[in-house]
Amino acid sequence: MEEAVLRQLFERHFPAWAHMSEDDRAALIRNTAPVSYKKGVCVHGAESECIGILLIRKGMLRTYLLSEEGREVTLFRLREGDLCILSASCVMEAITFDVHVDAEEDTDALLINASFFSQLTERNIYVECSAYKTTVERFSDVMWAMQQILFMSMDKRLAVFLWDELSKTQGNTVRLTHEQIARYIGSAREVVSRMLKYFASEGIVELSRGGIRILDKGKLRGFI
Amino acid sequence: MEEAVLRQLFERHFPAWAHMSEDDRAALIRNTAPVSYKKGVCVHGAESECIGILLIRKGMLRTYLLSEEGREVTLFRLREGDLCILSASCVMEAITFDVHVDAEEDTDALLINASFFSQLTERNIYVECSAYKTTVERFSDVMWAMQQILFMSMDKRLAVFLWDELSKTQGNTVRLTHEQIARYIGSAREVVSRMLKYFASEGIVELSRGGIRILDKGKLRGFI
Missing domain, CATH: 2.60.120.10 (Jelly Rolls)
Structure with a gap:
């Protein structure tokens, strides 16, 4: 160089x-x-x-x-x-x-x-x-x-994490696997998957192969 | 001064x-x-x-x-x-x-x-x-x-803590309440009390009002 x-x-x-x-x-x-x-x-x-x-x-x-x-x-x-x-x-x-x-x-x-x-x-x-x-x-x-x-409960931790990722990427989709997210927030993949499914059932996110699309930012914010 | x-x-x-x-x-x-x-x-x-x-x-x-x-x-x-x-x-x-x-x-x-x-x-x-x-x-x-x-399991955490306290005081007795110990190791009093009772039942410690007397240092060391 x-x-x-x-x-x-x-x-x-x-x-x-x-x-x-x-x-x-x-x-x-x-x-x-x-x-x-x-x-x-x-x-x-x-x-x-x-x-x-x-x-x-x-x-x-x-x-x-x-x-x-x-x-x-x-x-x-x-x-x-x-x-x-x-x-x-x-x-x-x-x-x-x-x-x-x-x-x-x-x-x-x-x-x-x-x-x-x-x-x-x-x-x-x-x-x-x-x-x-x-x-x-x-x-x-x-x-x-x-x-x-x-100190944070799992739902709050996950919501905070998704929120932070969103503000970094300026888009609507977080392109990470459940495994990766679990590592970031110090949890297990199963726990993250379960919580994401719950968020999906609440209409907050949509899960696909490409990542996690946030559908309702207001609701997500409510967990934080 | x-x-x-x-x-x-x-x-x-x-x-x-x-x-x-x-x-x-x-x-x-x-x-x-x-x-x-x-x-x-x-x-x-x-x-x-x-x-x-x-x-x-x-x-x-x-x-x-x-x-x-x-x-x-x-x-x-x-x-x-x-x-x-x-x-x-x-x-x-x-x-x-x-x-x-x-x-x-x-x-x-x-x-x-x-x-x-x-x-x-x-x-x-x-x-x-x-x-x-x-x-x-x-x-x-x-x-x-x-x-x-x-990362540490509760029994190990408590054993490490008691061991450290012993080496500081040069005696056989740790003069702290279960509440204080719980605070030190980031746990709850109930959990500490339960684990101490288990240690007592194993002949490792003796519990009294004045504190926790270590009876078997070798066994305690085994948890670390």
Whole structure:
């Protein structure tokens, strides 16, 4: 990738760029490599070595917890322009947990290698600060997810999820499988299917192979 | 409180102290007041104004989520020497959630007022960085709690909790009510009581008014 393109991307999405010396900028560019992940691929596993910081250029990553029994709970998703810090948790002293990260779509990203990033945070407080600040933003996402999972009844959770998806896509159809939805909202496929059938019987949604079409937004809103 | 005492406390427990100017140190001391909370008192509520940063001198604070129906889920506890940052969430841009904080025991603390702290983080990157780093440490605590709540079966959760309490107190007795334990592990009192009765029937614990005496550590360990 051309250096000018990298510089532009860092300037826009790497918060401490303005506070870095020209030497450190050059070193950052040398220690960054383009990576691509096919949809569904594991980007970072709880037991795998930590790869480094990812700056997403295209696509989407999903961060989740995985239980010993294989149950997944989605924490948050990252999109274009977002930094994935938890894939470098090994070099961040204050992060003592580990998560899984999958490519939710075909994803292109820039990978800053972990040991270089670690050195950079040690010599530049602005880099360290922005890494922790970004992590705290993800903490906020996790707290939101946790409240959904712990406190909301299933109908409300599903309604909130469909509502959020609608506002993202600006259409009437949510193109996800019941399995995918179950993962997003930390539930089981059977539970989601049952609740969707109930929503269909109430005339709120129409279920088809292509996804879930929302027929009555007002009624859906009523569950939230 | 004497200035020399305050200086000593900040030097030991306020990570950015070494990176502050003498002027800022003096201002920090002027903007700090001793506070005391009786056991059971609410220190910070989700709807209340945010009070500022607390440096705990004695006692214990409990941070928890509260559902609309009144269900509590404990996230972490803070002890002597710990900084409570989430009680100043309003001045931390990256924190978009809110939690409840109660005094778990009679607690003495130093309160750094929120608006001064906000100004200080703006002009001193080390203060900002340490505040975010401390928040990320709490993120780690929350992730631990979340995995317990989401993935562990009740018997395991209770056994882990009793085991942790034992190792803290160095005795054989956990002096907490079933209600308190339920709060800590994010469950209901009835569920805890039922499981404790089961543990008692297995000869693992002995229940009395004063608390829960562990009779068989080996068996308890077997649940973990």
